[in-house]
Amino acid sequence: MKTHKNIAVFIPHLGCRKACVFCSQSAITGVARTEPDLQSELVRIxxxxxxxxxxxxxxxxxxxxFGGSFTGIGEERMLAFLRCAGEYLGGNIKGIRCSTRPDYINEHICELLAAHGxxxxxxxxxxxxDKVLAASGRGHTAExxxxxxxxxxxxxxxxxxQMMVGMPCADLQSELRTASDIVGFGASTCRIYPMVVFRETPLYRMAVSGEYSPLTNEEAARRAAACARVFIDAGVEILRIGLHASRNLADAPFGANHPAMGELVESEIYYGVIKEKLAGQKVSGTVTIQIPRGELSKCVGQKGACRARLAAETGAEIRFVQTDALQKYDVRIIS
Ligand code: SF4
Incomplete structure (x- = not known):
């Protein structure tokens, strides 16, 4: 199967006229929150x-x-970026993707994006x-x-x-509804970001004052996994779970700051899938479970946590066998 890669160009906070309580784009991407002149930006691209x-x-x-609100950076700058990227289209480079906010999309913007690759x-x-969006100062509605x-x-x-887990005023139910709504809106891909509290954000102050309760890494993994199951069941491809490991992430004082959050969530997904397959089965001795090749570390879990939970709950020894015959997140109980 041919692999697919993104050539990522980060535009931290550029184009964003809002200030979400959790946002620290410069902390996430490690790039300064300033607007450099256009020529130096084009050189960077x-x-x-x-x-x-x-x-x-x-x-x-x-x-x-990635990184900011691409369609909000001003038409002239956006078109300059797109024309610059457009010069490289062809051969292996099949297109351009961008991330933006829902309130920075309209017909005119769609026309421009479509015309520029x-x-x-x-x-x-x-x-x-809407209650959750307002509590984070997102500045747009679900509609x-x-x-x-x-x-x-x-x-x-x-x-x-893209959805978040652990926003102020959110709970598992609102997050599951969000995942279902994103499926219903016609998404073919998604990203799930459990909330990380960076130091220089309003959310940090809310956490310190007790107005906001940050998730632990374990809660974040459980809730993100439940949302991920909605996407998996609907055939929506999950492009990423959690932020990339970085010094800024390691310095984040609260929330889902584990450097391998995506792996924690995937372990939780496998735990749930295996538990469902085991439900109603009488098991004892050793249970052998076929898993997709390459997924062993996720099935075993960090420090063996996933396997240990399954063993404690079933009273059986859990043995994993890798196979090419199964797709990601599919498992088969052999004995
Ligand atoms: S939309 Fe919010 S999170 Fe995204 S860049 Fe703007 S302020 Fe930051």
Missing amino acids: RTAIEQAVPTLGGADAEIAF VTAVELGIQSTD QSRLACELLVRYGFELGG
């Missing part, structure tokens, strides 16, 4: 692309503008509960997300939905 091209190794790729748009939906998705699907873009 060219450098990022030209450095990435030799590393593609034959994989198909998209140039991906954009193939996929990822929307920061975060929640479809705006729905309308933006409808428009993007109508224009033929691959739609990605």
Whole structure:
């Protein structure tokens, strides 16, 4: 199977006229929150692309503008970025993707994106509960997300939905509804971000004052896994769970700051899938479970936690066998 890569170009906070309580784009991407002049930005974009091209190794790729609200950076700048990226389209580089906010999407923007080689748009939906959106100062409503998705699907873009777990005023039920809504909006890909509390954000102050209770890594993994199951069952591809490991993430004082949060969540997904398969079965001695090749560490869990939980709950020894015959997240109980 041919692999797919993103050539990531980060545009931290540029284009964002809002200030979500949890946002610290400079902390997440490690890039300063300033707006450099256009020419130096274009040089940065060219450098990022030209450095990435030799590393593609034959994989198909998209140039991906991530980090801020791409369609809110001003039309002139956005078009300059797109024209610059557009010069590299062709061969392995199949298109351009960007991430933005639901309230920065309209017909005019869709026309511009479509005319300049954009193939996929990822929307920061975060929640479809207006109470949750308001508590985070998102500055848009769930209805705006729905309308933006409808428009993007109508224009033929691959739609990605980004959601968060552990926002202020959110609970598991609102998060599961958000995942279902994103599926219903027509997303073919998604990203799940358990909330991390960075130091210089309003959310940090809310956490210190007790107004907000940060998730533990374990709670974050459980809730993100439950949402992930909604996407998996609907056939929506999960592109990422959790932030990339970084010094900034390691310095984050609260929330889902584990450097391998994605792996924790995937372990939790496998735990749930295996438990469902074992439900109603009488097991004793050793249970052998077939799992997809390459997924052993997730099935075993960090420090063997997933296997130990299954063993404690079933009273059996758990043995995993890898096979090429199963797709990701599928398992089979052998004996
Ligand atoms: S929309 Fe995104 S970039 Fe803008 S303030 Fe919120 S989290 Fe930060």
